[in-house]
Amino acid sequence: MARMTVNERPLEFALDSATPLLWALRDAANLTGTKYGCGVGDCGACMVLVDGEPLRSCLVTIAEAEGRQITTIEGLSRDRSHPVQQALVAEQAIQCGFCTPGIAIAAAALLARNPAPGPEEIKAAIPNLCRCGVYPRLVRAVERAGRVMRREETISAAPAPGIGAADAARAVPALAAEKPEE
Numbered sequence: 001m002a003r004m005t006v007n008e009r010p011l012e013f014a015l016d017s018a019t020p021l022l023w024a025l026r027d028a029a030n031l032t033g034t035k036y037g038c039g040v041g042d043c044g045a046c047m048v049l050v051d052g053e054p055l056r057s058c059l060v061t062i063a064e065a066e067g068r069q070i071t072t073i074e075g076l077s078r079d080r081s082h083p084v085q086q087a088l089v090a091e092q093a094i095q096c097g098f099c100t101p102g103i104a105i106a107a108a109a110l111l112a113r114n115p116a117p118g119p120e121e122i123k124a125a126i127p128n129l130c131r132c133g134v135y136p137r138l139v140r141a142v143e144r145a146g147r148v149m150r151r152e153e154t155i156s157a158a159p160a161p162g163i164g165a166a167d168a169a170r171a172v173p174a175l176a177a178e179k180p181e182e
């Protein structure tokens with residue numbers, strides 16, 4: 001049993017306290033945006049924010065997450081409008097997309113503490129593995145997201161054309177319950 005706040009909602013997991021946070025998020029809370037890659041702390045696909053710090057959720061037990069504020073990719077923005085999400089799309093820094101949620105989480109944490117990082121800082125702060133090799137585009141995307149956060153540029157690359165903000169949120173099952181009746 002463990003209680004925590006996930007994407008601003010209180011959640012209580014009736015699971016063994018040694019359960020990895022990754023499993024609880026994906027299998028119990030249906031927050032499948034957080035990806036299960038290596039399972040042993042190498043790839044970064046499972047990154048979530050724990051009290052604002054990007055951590056590999058496969059290495060965090062729900063007991064260790066007790067009382068913490070957890071943010072998954074579903075909670076980074078309700079409509080994919082976080083500057084990192086916009087810039088990843090605008091710079092086409094996504095191929096298969098499997099690594100993308102973890103990268104977006106790591107990038108958002110970096111820009112929250114420094115909205116103007118240089119390339120080397122970006123590479124150091126985002127150790128995530130990408131089998132598709134989006135690394136050069138990733139650096140450009142994070143630099144661009146920083147410019148958006150500094151209000152030097154605006155982009156509107158997300159949600160994708162034809163998908164409204166309400167539709168985007170509705171497509172996330174764990175958030176759908178919070179949507180008002182229409």
Ligand code: FES
Nearest residue numbers: 038039041044058
């Ligand atoms: S699944 Fe957690 S680091 Fe790879």
Ligand code: FES
Nearest residue numbers: 096099130131132
């Ligand atoms: S875009 Fe495919 S693993 Fe990174």
